[in-house]
Amino acid sequence: MNRLPQPFWVGASAIALSLFFSRISPHFLTGENIVTILDQSSINIVVAVGMTLVIASAGIDLSVGANVAVCGIVMASLIKAGFGVLPTIAAALLTGALLGLLNALLVVKLEVNPFMATLAMMSLVGGGALIVTQGIPIYGFSADFSWIGRGKVGGLPVSALICTAVVATGGFLARCTRLGIYAAALGGNEEALRRNGAATRLYKTVLYVVCGMCAALASVILTSKLNSAEPLAGTMVEMNAIATVVLGGTKIRGGAPRIVGTLFAGILMGVVKNGLVLAGISSYYQQFVTGFIILAAMVISERSKKNGSKK
Amino acid sequence: MSALTLHDPMEQVLEIQALSKNFGRVEVLKGISLSLSSGEILAIVGDNGAGKSTLIKCVTGTITPDGGIISLRGKEFLSLSPRKSMEEGVSAVYQDLALVEDLDVATNLFLGAEPLKAGFLVDRGRMHSEAARRLKELGIDLPSTRARIADLSGGQRQAVAIARAVMQASAGKDAGIVILDEPTAAMGVRESELVLGIIRGLREKKMAVLFVSHNLPQVFRIADRICVLRSGMKLWCGKTRDISLQDVIAMMSGAPPLTAESAEVAGDE
Ligand SMILES: Nc1ncnc2c1ncn2[C@@H]1O[C@H](COP(=O)(O)OP(=O)(O)OP(=O)(O)O)[C@@H](O)[C@H]1O
Ligand SMILES: [Mg+2]
Numbered sequence: 001m002n003r004l005p006q007p008f009w010v011g012a013s014a015i016a017l018s019l020f021f022s023r024i025s026p027h028f029l030t031g032e033n034i035v036t037i038l039d040q041s042s043i044n045i046v047v048a049v050g051m052t053l054v055i056a057s058a059g060i061d062l063s064v065g066a067n068v069a070v071c072g073i074v075m076a077s078l079i080k081a082g083f084g085v086l087p088t089i090a091a092a093l094l095t096g097a098l099l100g101l102l103n104a105l106l107v108v109k110l111e112v113n114p115f116m117a118t119l120a121m122m123s124l125v126g127g128g129a130l131i132v133t134q135g136i137p138i139y140g141f142s143a144d145f146s147w148i149g150r151g152k153v154g155g156l157p158v159s160a161l162i163c164t165a166v167v168a169t170g171g172f173l174a175r176c177t178r179l180g181i182y183a184a185a186l187g188g189n190e191e192a193l194r195r196n197g198a199a200t201r202l203y204k205t206v207l208y209v210v211c212g213m214c215a216a217l218a219s220v221i222l223t224s225k226l227n228s229a230e231p232l233a234g235t236m237v238e239m240n241a242i243a244t245v246v247l248g249g250t251k252i253r254g255g256a257p258r259i260v261g262t263l264f265a266g267i268l269m270g271v272v273k274n275g276l277v278l279a280g281i282s283s284y285y286q287q288f289v290t291g292f293i294i295l296a297a298m299v300i301s302e303r304s305k306k307n308g309s310k311k
Numbered sequence: 312m313s314a315l316t317l318h319d320p321m322e323q324v325l326e327i328q329a330l331s332k333n334f335g336r337v338e339v340l341k342g343i344s345l346s347l348s349s350g351e352i353l354a355i356v357g358d359n360g361a362g363k364s365t366l367i368k369c370v371t372g373t374i375t376p377d378g379g380i381i382s383l384r385g386k387e388f389l390s391l392s393p394r395k396s397m398e399e400g401v402s403a404v405y406q407d408l409a410l411v412e413d414l415d416v417a418t419n420l421f422l423g424a425e426p427l428k429a430g431f432l433v434d435r436g437r438m439h440s441e442a443a444r445r446l447k448e449l450g451i452d453l454p455s456t457r458a459r460i461a462d463l464s465g466g467q468r469q470a471v472a473i474a475r476a477v478m479q480a481s482a483g484k485d486a487g488i489v490i491l492d493e494p495t496a497a498m499g500v501r502e503s504e505l506v507l508g509i510i511r512g513l514r515e516k517k518m519a520v521l522f523v524s525h526n527l528p529q530v531f532r533i534a535d536r537i538c539v540l541r542s543g544m545k546l547w548c549g550k551t552r553d554i555s556l557q558d559v560i561a562m563m564s565g566a567p568p569l570t571a572e573s574a575e576v577a578g579d580e
Contacts, residue, residue, distance in 0.1 A: 177431055177432065178427075184411065184414055185422060188412055188413040189412070191373075192408075192422070193411070195373055196397075197394040198422070256413050
């Protein structure tokens with residue numbers, strides 16, 4: 001059992017749970033509901049892909065939720081000012097990238113511990129969002145814009161398509177470029193990477209920027225889905241993303257990034273969320289069950305590490 | 312000073328002058344000077360904590376010395392970065408090996424110098440075939456280039472680190488400087504012999520080898536010159552044939568130095 005990678009187990013669990021839920025509710029395994037699950041999971045998965053790369057490098061980004069909120073506000077302001085959809089999205093991506101760059105500045109230049117640096121950023125940026133909006137959501141986007149969160153192409157929600165593109169890009173970066181290798185090396189042995197002449201600070205910076213841009217894309221989906229920018233929209237986004245990453249098999253202390261694992265874990269979390277609702281179980285249990293799944297995943301991966309390899 | 316380095320530019324590839332390093336209040340290197348020529352194996356010996364690894368890390372740019380000059384191929388440096396040092400042809404096997412456990416053998420062998428296609432795509436296929444070829448050339452036997460470092464034995468890990476240093480050293484146009492910090496510490500007899508063979512091979516290719524070892528019989532078998540360090544000071548430096556194993560042991564463990572620096576003066580042409 002230890003030989004099979006965690007993504008396999010997570011994927012198998014998602015399928016098993018789906019079968020289980022389909023026995024409880026015949027509605028669960030319908031095409032329509034599967035599409036709903038993909039749609040609902042997309043925001044979390046998009047954030048989690050960026051988070052996977054950062055966590056692989058033994059970093060963390062707690063500010064993604066605040067990032068989501070701020071990007072929403074930026075987009076709202078631009079749309080209200082008459083900008084088109086594409087420039088608005090570009091501005092959101094730029095905002096996300098800048099916030100990632102700020103995180104990187106703290107972590108790489110000032111050498112603040114990533115947990116504390118991004119915790120501070122979470123407060124600063126999230127607080128800023130509240131100050132600017134006075135805590136009041138901004139409504140009224142154009143129909144073009146809400147198409148992103150609500151529209152469909154060929155029967156598939158646009159959000160799920162964006163999510164697929166992000167997963168593919170993340171998987172490509174992790175698998176086929178130096179960024180993926182160096183993320184794992186930064187997480188496993190940063191000093192070794194440095195001694196071999198790699199530009200460790202540059203790559204670390206890029207990782208945080210990519211993570212910030214993923215949060216911005218998630219914000220595009222969320223804001224258009226809600227058709228409003230809410231200063232508290234990003235609540236729990238970071239926690240869910242971190243849980244998804246770890247559940248997907250990327251080690252919290254750093255190591256190889258597992259994008260496919262993150263995808264499966266995101267779907268598993270979506271299945272749980274959706275299944276519990278369809279089974280008529282109070283949404284209060286959702287968080288509880290999610291916590292249980294994460295604990296189980298952690299225990300299994302810690303045990304397989306002990307049995308599997310030395311150190 | 313530069314007159315000295317220019318004296319024999321083709322030969323002398325590394326010169327360390329009055330190198331010092333403190334960690335807090337502890338003086339770990341106290342004005343060490345030594346030189347190394349291409350096609351030469353210089354062994355550095357000394358007890359635990361003598362400063363051997365610290366000396367090496369100054370040359371590889373991993374740590375910044377507090378004083379002194381390091382000349383690589385005639386270029387003088389007050390401090391180096393790992394990249395600068397590598398650019399000047401230095402490659403190293405560190406005592407802690409500097410491997411990434413979660414990555415496989417091939418990726419570790421090419422760490423920092425991954426073969427690319429289209430300018431940015433890591434060519435994993437070439438990485439594995441090249442890695443397998445180089446390991447075979449060196450006579451290093453590993454289960455697979457896809458094995459994770461975490462799943463290898465201590466000796467196998469050392470072999471990977473050595474192979475990487477050799478690959479890095481042969482990557483440049485000019486013969487490089489290879490530094491090995493206790494490369495055979497975790498190896499059995501057969502593997503150690505293999506490594507000694509590899510080191511001799513480097514000398515034949517006119518590379519300069521700096522070799523740290525606690526295994527004195529090994530040192531006496533392959534080193535052209537020996538430097539003895541104690542508590543951050545150079546006690547003796549000279550040709551291997553000018554000193555006996557017993558004298559080296561005596562010096563390492565605290566006997567007064569053999570006619571002091573005289574050997575160095577006499578030993579260096
Ligand atoms: N980063 C560091 N911070 C503080 N002290 C250090 C550091 N690195 C080395 N030292 C100290 O410097 C001294 C020399 O260490 P060094 O590793 O160079 O010894 P060595 O000759 O390589 O020993 P060994 O044979 O055990 O490998 C030791 O007393 C060590 O405790
Ligand atoms: Mg040492």
